[in-house]
Amino acid sequence: MDALIRSLIDGLLLGFVYGIAAMGLTLIWGVMNVINLSHGAIIALGMFSVYLLFTALGISAYIAVAITAVLGLLFGIVIYFIAVHRVIDAPELSTLLATYAVNMIIIGVGTSIFKTSPRNVPLDLGSVHLGPAVVPTTRLIAALVAILVAAGLFLFLKYTRPGRYIRAVTDNRDAAEIVGVPSAQVLALSFGLGTMLAAVSGALIATVFPFTILSGGSYELKSFVIGVLGGLGNPVGSLFGGLILGDIESLVPLVMPTTWTPVLEFVLFVVILLVKPNGLFGGEE
């Protein structure tokens, strides 16, 4: 029983971080029907941003996470205007290739600068006891920051003018444009928010696990699974999807060898696509 609770807590904490990574992917998809294949690369950039700010400039890791968020937002807007804006109305394959190209550029430059050697943000904040589970403080903080970011995004979309614009464009871009919503700016902002979430999740992961410039790829895959689980275009669903995936990762090893975890994850991915393509949490067509 203790083992179950320990694993459940581990999974939940990690799940929040996975969740905001997936929110970034699914927000972009929901607003503009773009599958952002540079998602993983931006997660990796988020990791390196914290690493460099922390180790080279000596900035506190969590302030570095905040700086990374701002950088992520700006970077996303830049990517949008350079690579995505011109092909936004082209068939989906064009935007897929455009973001893939961005991915290759980031990975290529990143590999030549940072090499593929593993990095570590040497952050030791001790551990706390949660029932039978001992949780490293860094993981707890990562989960809390992820919850805050998710809540912030929710409130932003719900109550602010730009947030309402984003939702309007998501529902019907043409209609939104007719009533005067500046759609180019809204799309750029949405893309920026999506990359911001990716960068923040990368930044948080960096405070917990070692990473390389190529590490983003596996989190991007997880984001896809989570996105489909929670319903593509449904950011709140993504958060729950993240929790489910986090717990699959921590609970499955209790009953079978750990190497089976990705197999189960991707079987689930296919099953959801076949049975409930709009995700577990609705996402009406």
Next chain:
Amino acid sequence: MRRKLYLFLGLLVLASLVLVGCQSTSSEATSAPSSGGNEAEVTQAPAEATQAPAEASEAPEAKEVTVTIGFTQSQTGKYNEESSSQTQGLELWVKQVNDQGGIKLSDGTVVKFKTVYYDDESTGDKVQQLYTRLITEDNADFLISPYSSGLTSMAAVVSEQYGKIMLATGAASDSIYTKGYERVYQIYTPASRYLTGAVDLLKSLDPNLKKVAFVYENSKFSQAVVGAAKDYAEQQGYEVVLFEGYDPGTTDFGAFINKIADSGAEAVMGGGHFQDGSTFARQLYEKQLDIKYLALLVAPADNGFSELGDAAKNVVGPSQWEPSANYSPESAKAAGLAWFGPTSAEFAKAYEDAYGETPSYHAAGGYAAGLVLQKAIMDADSVDPDKVKAALDNMDLLIFFGHIKFDTSEDAHGLQIGHEMVYVQWQDKDGKLVKEVVWPKEGATAAPVYPLR
């Protein structure tokens, strides 16, 4: 219309020229071999060049031969740390032997060395490409293995195909040497004897402890080590309550740590290489797992392990060699073996002078590979590969790295049968972590600390 077409064609030609130009410069840039030592293949001894022609015909031809040693280094990727040390060790040997005027053969030939190496990015595909290139384009005379068993087994396929002698350092897996290869020679203690001492040490510390968990990397080397250690532990009466591998590159050990806690294990052994091993140790510490003994492969022996701070404390690890290992001409005499090369202290000092850090066993392994090659060329009195091979087969000597003797049977040709492991532990000495040799007792520099926390 026609003008436009010409213009277009012209631009196309220009563009392709630019592309070709870019490609050739970029391939040159990436392929430029990192070369150390002497550049000339065969040069006349400088003294001779200044002699008068009449005298030159009388003087014996003091020919200088530069032997090319080829290998790959993991300058990037997960083996970067270990591999770089290994290369530094080898380069130190090359520098020393060249500075001392090379090896003088009985026919007056002076043998000097140079190295050619590339970055294998810690991947097997690259290794095979690059070893082929080292042999066919760079004309390497002798090869040194890359770091790690996985990469070495890839390199061995190529070296054996071309009939080149390869000294395998940093490659402990037994299986490389049981494939019928005839020219691959192992410097390290093989994997099957890697962790067995850690089991012996545990037994000497706590005869009542019975439950052991093995958690290891799914790599050629770790599987070989842990498989053998598990059999040995069971022979010794231990109950193996968990035996599970993790994927290379794993960064989250949470699930494993929960499993270990669930299994009731009191001792944990396993690990893989430096990165995963140190992450595993760090997370075990963060999760405050209640175990009494932790022995991990590779990582604890590396000096970088101490950066984990308290998480590194009292962790035991096997080491191929330690600077404090007391191998000397006297111990060679006592063991009835021939002695060759510097003592451990001399090597450690030279290494520190050159690189400003204490040598790890990976560095020592690199240097030892060079030293073994040097001795084989001296014994063979030639750089002819067949004669050098015969000399390696007959080798039975003590160097600073330990006893070197190769299996010459058909089943396991080249397997190291002389060398033995030592076991280190990071101990807290006045708030500072110090690496001490704790096993075997004869070589111990401090008493082992038990339990872990």
